[in-house]
Amino acid sequence: LERGASHISILGATGGRLDHTLGNLFLLARCLPSGIPACIMDQDQCIHLTDQTLTLTGTIGDTLSLLPATPQVSGGSLTGLE
Numbered sequence: 371l372e373r374g375a376s377h378i379s380i381l382g383a384t385g386g387r388l389d390h391t392l393g394n395l396f397l398l399a400r401c402l403p404s405g406i407p408a409c410i411m412d413q414d415q416c417i418h419l420t421d422q423t424l425t426l427t428g429t430i431g432d433t434l435s436l437l438p439a440t441p442q443v444s445g446g447s448l449t450g451l452e
Contacts, residue, residue, distance in 0.1 A: 371404055378408040384415070395419070 371378075378401060383394035394410055398419035401408035410417040418424055419439060428434065434451065 371401065371406060375406055378406060380408070380410045382412060383410045384412045384417075 380394060380397065384391050395417065398408050398410065398417070402419065402421055405422065426434070
């Protein structure tokens with residue numbers, strides 16, 4: 371962020387220790403105030419934390435989970451899901 375990143379991808383941050391995984395998830399929260407899109411990616415998933423519009427594309431058979439990180443969520447819209 372301090373070097374002016376326009377997007378951040380964190381790779382290999384969902385390993386075997388839950389405390390490390392949670393710590394890495396909290397790194398995504400540091401990007402929210404700056405509006406910089408960030409995600410954590412591994413071979414099976416891509417994790418986003420957002421307070422802005424997020425457009426995701428996938429293929430038939432992909433799995434999508436939405437987990438609210440705050441007590442109230444508004445303005446959500448889903449299309450093309452089954």
